[in-house]
Amino acid sequence: MTRYVMVIDQRRCIGCQSCTVACRTWNELPLDIIYNPVLTEGVKGEWPNVHRNWIPTLCMHCEKPACVPCCPTGASQQDDDGTVWIDYDKCMACLACVNACPYGMRDQSKLQPALHRFVRKCTFCRDRRQNEPGRDPYCVQTCHQKARIFGDLDDPESEVSKLIGSVETFRLLEDMGTGPQIYYIPDLGGTAK
Amino acid sequence: MAENPSIFDEDVQCIKSLCYFCHANCGVLAYVKDGDVIKIEGDPNYSSQGGLCCRGTSALLHVNHPARINHALKRVGEKGEGKWEQIPYDQAIQEVADKLNQIKAESGAEAVASAGGTTRTDDWARRRFLNQFGTPNGFHNALLCWIPTFMAETCVAGWSPFETDLGAARSLILWGMNPAASTLGGMHGYTDLKLNGMKMIVVDPRYSETASKADLWLPLRPGSDAALALAMLHTIIFEGMYDINFVTEWCEGFDELQDHMIDYSPEWAEPITWLPAEKIREAARMYAMNRPGCIQWGCTWDQNGSTSTTASHALALIRAICGNLDIPGGDGMPGPALNFLTDEELELNELLPEEVKSKQIGSDKFKLTSWPGYQIISDNAVRKWGKTLPTEWFCEAHGPSIFKAILTGDPYQVRALICNATNPINSYGDAKMTLAALKKVEFLVVVDYWMTPTALQADYIFPAAGALERPTIITHYGATDSLMGGRRAIQPKYDRHTDMVFWRKLGLACGQDPANWPWETEEEAYWAVIEPMGLPINNYNEFVDNVRMYFPPLHQTKYVQNGGFWTPSGKVECNSSILRELGYSGMPIYTGMAESELTTPEVAEEYPIVLTTGGGFMPYHHSEHFQMQGIRYLYPDPYFCINPDLADKLDIKQGDWCWIETRRGRIKMRAGVEPIVDPRVVMCPRGWWFPERDGAADPDNPFGCLESNVNTLTSVDDWDCDPMGGSWNNRGLMCKVYKCGDLDNVFRSEDAQFSIPGSAKEPGIHMTYSEMKTCREPIPFEKPAPTKEVPEGYVWTWQDDQLYQKGTGFKLDESGWLIDPKDKSYVDAYTGWHYDANQQCLVDTSTGKKYTMDRQEIQELAGVRLYPGTAEAPFEITSQALIWDAEKGYATFAGAKGEGKIFNPDTQWVMGIEDNVYYDQHMGYAYDPNENNLVDMETGARYTMSYEPINAGVAEAHVEADAAAAAMADAGDYADAQAAAEASDEIAAAQEEE
């Protein structure tokens, strides 16, 4: 079996938002759609002993996605490899999934013609992977810092398996119980110890 | 996402291109279908490892942006009215050329100036034009970016040590540099190495993205870099942490430096830099005790106004006395490229008349980065390296002084300005003065992608081809010996042209010699650049496809092989002779900041907050990309950084629009309240303008170019500029900040009125260029008189007491021979021919002809030297089969067999003169390289290399069958030919078995 996950290394991320823009251009997204915002909690601490982390996000491709069972048309679906994606031809934009997602990672564009809207979100660049197995999602490739690492969690030799096995990681909103598959390696260092 | 078309379609071509949106030039793969790029992505096999930032990934949106200028535009309304007529490109070129020629005839060529921006490559083309046109007044924003630093470092060690060898480094100083927002490819390496234990020191007044990853972060007072550098240098010297062996062996004047530095203690620097003395010492120790180490160049050094070059000079000395020059893990000094053409060789500097060099505006004040300094440094580089720096970037007019000359006519009236890839209103200091100059200049030509505030004032606008529409070659402005290339993905769209083509067309239209513009396209020009490398390729595109990145064999510690550094004295000059010759101090002297609470307390009273500007910030670059919607969406408004403590005191909340005011005007920005700057400091992003507005609607503030532009607040008065490099002050200005009131939230023209010298309170021209002094008086310097007789055609350098040939720069050796610095070979002083030690002859490298030591031309036949008229062979002939032909001067086989053949004593083979066939010298058999055996051409019998016969019958049958197959193939009978070839192979196989 294959189980695609992403590891995000906060020790490396510098908040440049390249992934955000890269995703936008590769997927030809309307302006108001952002698949992978790079969030930050802001600077913590008192000047000059401050520290900051960035939290790059994207669809969590949950183990038990909240967005799939609530879809009335079956447009939202999950592949065997864990990829959650939307068949745009089936989506009627009822927004049930948008409201179901605990991470707010789905949205429809208001800049598209009113009667041709559908819900979108990150698909781990399904098009790239399907056409050329082994090709990383575009946000992974474009990251200068290599802060995003993509791979198969079921393959014990993959970089993601090794990282998750060896370094302490956390996941966002784990208590929502959807089993998010984006793992974060925290940056505890910086100048503020 | 349903992609249509997809990059995986069959007819999609993948072209290796390079990003063109900042100086990092990351690798790009462009997927091209039917002459259009459909997608791009980072090239994983390039040094950027597939990375592409916001700017790079937006390239496609850039190519097709609806606001791009696509045609040559001629002004039809009033200046700045925004009324244009589209005219054919070549017609526009001719009209511009006629006007320029007219101005040249009336006022001299120097009345035409040219402002450059970040074209990022091909800068030589502009200089090639200007040199032929005859004006020295080309300029860039170079003074704020690397050039003064480069020159100061070259004065200290002979070249800028800018190529950090981080892999082996144990410490790294990132000073005034935020690669996490500027050169992301580099940041990747820094992060890797830091995680592996390299010590990373970041000097930045802001808690930058980079500082968040540092081991030690020094949040100094903006603008106090020079004081900090001097204090660190002091600490390293007086705590004895310098590399004593290196200093003893390779440095000159260290004792003088030690005496000079005695007062610049960390305690002295403490009130200036706001850093505890102990922290300064800690940083100095971290760098000096973790050797080898690197100091990455940072823009700040060049943007501190009056103290700029002092800072970079002090840093150059820190690096030098720690022995971190040109060693593994230290800062590498590449030198000029010796095996391909440098930018300088493409500039035709020899065509610029000598007398106009002194007319270069600013060269009488800021000598280090203009002709006076360049000439000394360049002459020295020719003597020491064999090649030199380009004049573009390294030898330029002082930009702000040109704008003042337009307004005041002092020192003379500049009448025409060509802006290439720059928007000076936003990128040069004192924006309102620049705007006034651009409005006033008689003839303004702009080459740009966009309708910028500058372009709006133009008489002619030319559309520029950008990323993906042009090939890109990276040579770091001709300052390094490596080279990287990318191909053109698509031909320029519409009537867009690349910069080189623009300058070429303009040059030809001005009547310049077509022989001086031999290349029609970049590809041809780049091929001329790389051809001398001798790679097995035939054109530039093949270079990109097969090589892409060229690095010369890494040669570190070159100064050891070279027998010295590349300074005039051959040592690292702790008391720079070049600087002294130019009338500056040879060692760094602290003069104090142009504005600070210590130097100008009266200003600080009204303007108590320190303003720093100029730092790059993602996702913009300089004043670019505000049109790119996908980028702008994430960062729609200008936010300045302010500490929550200060914001509380001023009653400013996150996102509030605020006024930031200096003595020279005020601008509006939104507050970004975060504890990432000192509570006494605010930091503003640079270059902001509003391309979405209607430019013509507000002629005093077109496209809002003054409203949120920090350069409205900066000063370019000569006494605020660095007296060596001429850089003006972007860091550490005094300002006040207050919230926009309900009735006071609209920017009006009186908020930014220009004056020379700069003060918003007294608009107007109070002082002209000639009246304004720099902040430091020149130090008189008398060159020593020659200690020996200087022959005609030679110059004597006082630093190393040597004679050099004029023009070539070859050193005159005591033996009477000249020495070429490129390869240390001997050169005949009379003819200029190089001595070839292997063949013991002289070689004229320009023609390839060889000469005897008596300067007689050596005749050659098929690459073999001839000795006509020599009775006895001058080399030993071992074979009985050979005879010496005294008349012709070579050995060959006796009799008719020797016809058309020549014996080569170097290879010990006889060669066919016409056909390049090799013959065995003893038996006369021909050598078959395919079978690796010998063939008797008379009988067809074959022999092994040791003359043992090979089963002739089979071999012959095989050869014959092959010949038959070939004949059939020639006749077009391929099926039979294939059968015959198979039969032939069988025969050969049978032969193998035997």
Next chain:
Amino acid sequence: MRHHFWKWPIPVYLFLGGLGGGIFCLSAVLSLILFPGIEAVPTALAWPCFIGICCLGFGCLMLVADLGQPMVFYRAFVKSTSVLAWGARLLTVCMIFGLLWFVSYVPWDWFRPVADLFVFFRGLNLAIAGIAGTCIMLYTGIFLSTLKSHAFWATPALPVLFTISALSTACAAIALSIGWWPATTSIFTEAGVMNILASQECKHILHTVDVVLVVCEIVVLLVMVLSFLGAGNKTANKVAHKWVHGSYALAFWGGMIAVGLVLPELMYIFLDGTIASSVIAPVFVLFGGCLLRFMVVNSDERAPLPGENEYFNKVAKRDAEFVTKWTYGENIY
């Protein structure tokens, strides 16, 4: 944070769906369980049920209109597991069988042959529509409460609240409209008299039921909101604060509790028999039910990701000048 994805049609639909479902539920109970065989009762209820059908139909229209791609709404019937798909089917069933039932009461002569066809199935049709209606009532609340990312919705109290509110508004709607056409309203016929009697009886029962329901609703609503206020996770707590003493306080206390529940309750009890009890109170109840749906749907706060709010506060507005200024495909220069 990006939220408020659902605009006004959705709460309107939830309200109308619950109302329509409730009407059928109550009609079925009254006709088939409380007064089996008394033909005047279902006849008197025909008009309220017609209004119920209209509510459901209009609700459906709202639902379809709110879709980004309305033309593919039929796909909602294809997949079986999602709550929403079940809702769509129930709505359809309820409307079809409700309509068939109603048709049999249409008194127009020319229509007689058609209407007669369905007379025999009246009981069956109403039973099916009633069951489906009951399910619709339940499902609106269940649907929201399954969207667990919204802490304020993800509580078992919500389906209960919605069901009670649906029944209560249905009582009010029936009370307002019972006994009209197609029942004979003339008091000079036997049918007319029966109709009035049946209507009176039903109104009386519904009045009593509504008195109880409104009390229940007040209790459930307060329990739900106040328990979120007292405990609950951070997000639900925040929303509860908004309701109790934040930006929704006026709508909550003044609109929903006072006007929507307490006032009609008082009118029902103390002004029984007056127009206040028979007309004004039911209108207030309907208003309260509608307001409830709006307030609940707009309380769709998620637990924010760290920094999410700051991020989306900073990005541009969709109508920023630089967003609308340029259109790809056009060339300015």
